[in-house]
Amino acid sequence: MSGVHAMDKLRASVLVRHEVGLHARPSVKLTKLAKAFESKIDLGLSPDGPWVDAKSIVKVMATKAPKDSTIYFRAEGKDAKAALDALVTLVNEDFPDGP
Amino acid sequence: MNKNVGIVIVSHSADVARGTALMVEQMVGRDVPLGWCGGDPEGGLGTNVEAIMAAIDKAWSEKGVAILVDLGGAETNSEMAIEMLPESRRSRVVVCNAPVVEGAVMAATEAASGATLEAVRRTAEELTPA
Numbered sequence A: 001m002s003g004v005h006a007m008d009k010l011r012a013s014v015l016v017r018h019e020v021g022l023h024a025r026p027s028v029k030l031t032k033l034a035k036a037f038e039s040k041i042d043l044g045l046s047p048d049g050p051w052v053d054a055k056s057i058v059k060v061m062a063t064k065a066p067k068d069s070t071i072y073f074r075a076e077g078k079d080a081k082a083a084l085d086a087l088v089t090l091v092n093e094d095f096p097d098g099p
Numbered sequence B: 001m002n003k004n005v006g007i008v009i010v011s012h013s014a015d016v017a018r019g020t021a022l023m024v025e026q027m028v029g030r031d032v033p034l035g036w037c038g039g040d041p042e043g044g045l046g047t048n049v050e051a052i053m054a055a056i057d058k059a060w061s062e063k064g065v066a067i068l069v070d071l072g073g074a075e076t077n078s079e080m081a082i083e084m085l086p087e088s089r090r091s092r093v094v095v096c097n098a099p100v101v102e103g104a105v106m107a108a109t110e111a112a113s114g115a116t117l118e119a120v121r122r123t124a125e126e127l128t129p130a
Helices: A024-035 A057-063 A080-092 B014-027 B049-058 B072-083 B100-111 B117-125
Strands: A010-015 A040-044 A051-053 A070-076 B006-011 B034-038 B065-069 B093-096
Touching: A010 A080, A024 A057, A024 A080, A024 B014, A024 B100, A040 A080, A051 A057, A057 B100, A070 A080, B006 B014, B006 B049, B006 B072, B006 B100, B014 B034, B014 B100, B034 B049, B049 B065, B049 B072, B065 B072, B065 B100, B065 B117, B072 B093, B093 B117, B100 B117
Parallel strands: B006 B034, B006 B065, B065 B093
Antiparallel strands: A010 A070, A040 A051, A040 A070
8 A cells, every 4th residue: 555644754954055044035946946846845944843834935934044054844745855856956056046 | 928926016106116026026036927116207105096007907917916015095096996907807906915025025926836816815915914
């Protein structure tokens, strides 16, 4: 039997190096990217949460993750792996401007 | 271009309206139809129904248009502008109860993902304490 349950959540974490942390512009980029995936994606400031919906611009911006903090993702769904890879890359590359 | 909900910014100040639109363009991008207006023809502060209707037209999308306003008259004039739209468009334009600058950026971020008008409005209004 296959099925999706809580244990199937994929996880990732990444260090925020952006000079102002997860403020307005980085938050918009992160949210827009998260919304490109089907999976449910959560964002937290610790490995145990509390979690906010990474597709909610209001909630992501409200986390105010500062520079040099680690942010945590968990994702659940068909494209969870691709979503986490893309989000980690975005943060690792310091939120480059899109095409 | 019209696959996303459009955003209209209505301020008493032309500078605030233009500046807010610039923030949206630079932070969210150009994939959200955008219209803005503010000030009176003499360069003073004010809003007027005709300019708001033109801004709605500029930002028009079949998915609808969300309007962000600053103070009193901006809201009443926006409501009047909506009433004067052709009936087919009237039900697809809403005024968001949200701060104009922050609301515009949040609403545009939501709109850029192809969200519905109702979702765009909800996102902007999440900023307003209940």
